[in-house]
Amino acid sequence: MSWLVTGGAGYIGAHIVRALTAADMSPVVLDNESSGRATFVPEGVPYVRGSILDTQLLIDTMRAHEVVGVIHVAAYKYAGVSVQRPLHTYEQNVEGTRVVLAAMEEAGVSRLVFSSSAAVYGTPDVPLVTEDLPKRPASPYGESKLIGEWLIRDQAVATASSDAPLRHTSLRYFNVVGSSDPSVYDVSPHNLFPLVYEALIEGRTPKIFGDDYDTPDGTNVRDYVHIGDIAAAHVVAAQRLAAGQPVEPAYNLGSKNGLSVREIMDAMARVTGIDFTPEIGPRRAGDPDRIVATGELAARDLDWKNRYTVDEMVRSGWEARRAAG
CATH class of the missing domain: 3.90.25.10 (UDP-galactose 4-epimerase, domain 1)
Known part of the structure; x- marks a missing residue:
C-alpha cells in the first residue's frame, strides 16, 4: 500500500515524498515536470511521468501501486501570473483536481490531503487569519484553490454513503x-x-x-514557513486520515x-x-x-510548529x- 503524491517531483512535493519515506508510508510520484524535476525524486521511489489531467493514467497508477491515499500537490501556483493566464490556471487547478477526484473514485481511493493556499483569503482585514474567515481570493490562483476545496467537499458529501466515502483535509499556507x-x-x-x-x-x-x-x-x-515543517504537516494529516482519526476540513499552516x-x-x-x-x-x-495565519488548529492536530x-x-x-x- 502506498500514497500517491501528485506534483511529487516539485520543490514542495519532493520534500513531502522524503517525509513520507521517512515515515515508512511508501510514496509514489506522478509529475509532468512542468516545474518539477525528475532528479528531485529520491532513488527507489516509483515515478510516473504524466499529467493529472490524464484520468486513465491516474487510475492505472493508483491500482498498480495499491494506493490508499493521495496528497494532491500538483498545481499552477503563481498568483501574479494567474491574472494573465486565468484559463490555464483553472485548467490545471480546477479541472486537475476534478480529474484526481474522479480517478480516486474509480480506483476506490478514499483519503485525500489537498495542498491548498492562504490565497483563498485574499486580503484579510484582520491581524491574524483563522480558518473560518470569509474567503475573498484576489487572484485566479486563489479562486482556483478555493474551488478545489469546494469540489473536494462536494465529493465527500456525494460519497458519504458509498463503500469508500471520501475523507479529506486541505492545508492552506503561503510562502x-x-x-x-x-x-x-x-x-x-x-x-x-x-x-x-x-x-x-x-x-x-x-x-x-x-x-x-x-x-x-x-x-x-x-x-514564511520552512518546507520541512510543511512536509511534516502533510505526513501527519495523511497518517490521521489513514488511522481514521478526525480531521478538520482545512488547516492554516501559519x-x-x-x-x-x-x-x-x-x-x-x-x-x-x-x-x-x-x-x-x-x-x-x-x-x-x-x-x-495563526496555525492553532494545525498545532493541535498536526503537530504543526515553526x-x-x-x-x-x-x-x-x-x-x-x-x-x-
Whole structure:
C-alpha cells in the first residue's frame, strides 16, 4: 500500500515524498515536470511521468501501486501570473483536481490531503487569519484553490454513503521557503527567495515589487514557513486520515508572526554576507498587502510548529541553491 503524491517531483512535493519515506508510508510520484524535476525524486521511489489531467493514467497508477491515499500537490501556483493566464490556471487547478477526484473514485481511493493556499483569503482585514474567515481570493490562483476545496467537499458529501466515502483535509499556507535536503531547492521564477538567490549569484541587485502597501514598512507581509515543517504537516494529516482519526476540513499552516519583504531582504544580506540595497519595482498584480495565519488548529492536530528562524530559513535555501551549481 502506498500514497500517491501528485506534483511529487516539485520543490514542495519532493520534500513531502522524503517525509513520507521517512515515515515508512511508501510514496509514489506522478509529475509532468512542468516545474518539477525528475532528479528531485529520491532513488527507489516509483515515478510516473504524466499529467493529472490524464484520468486513465491516474487510475492505472493508483491500482498498480495499491494506493490508499493521495496528497494532491500538483498545481499552477503563481498568483501574479494567474491574472494573465486565468484559463490555464483553472485548467490545471480546477479541472486537475476534478480529474484526481474522479480517478480516486474509480480506483476506490478514499483519503485525500489537498495542498491548498492562504490565497483563498485574499486580503484579510484582520491581524491574524483563522480558518473560518470569509474567503475573498484576489487572484485566479486563489479562486482556483478555493474551488478545489469546494469540489473536494462536494465529493465527500456525494460519497458519504458509498463503500469508500471520501475523507479529506486541505492545508492552506503561503510562502514556503528553505530546504531540508541540499539536492532539492525552489526553482520557481516568481517566488521571492529564489529570485533573490539568483540575483545574488549573478551579481544583480534583488528587487522588491512594490513598497507602497498598507504595512509598517510598505512591503508585503507574509507567513514564511520552512518546507520541512510543511512536509511534516502533510505526513501527519495523511497518517490521521489513514488511522481514521478526525480531521478538520482545512488547516492554516501559519507562522502567527509575519515577515515583510524588506525584513527578508535584510536577512538575505545578513546570511549570505553580500551587502545590497534592494531596487524598488512596481507591484505585481494579485499580491495582497498582508496574509498571516495563526496555525492553532494545525498545532493541535498536526503537530504543526515553526521550528526555524528567518536566518535558518534563508541559510538552508541558500546552501541548497549553491550546492546545485
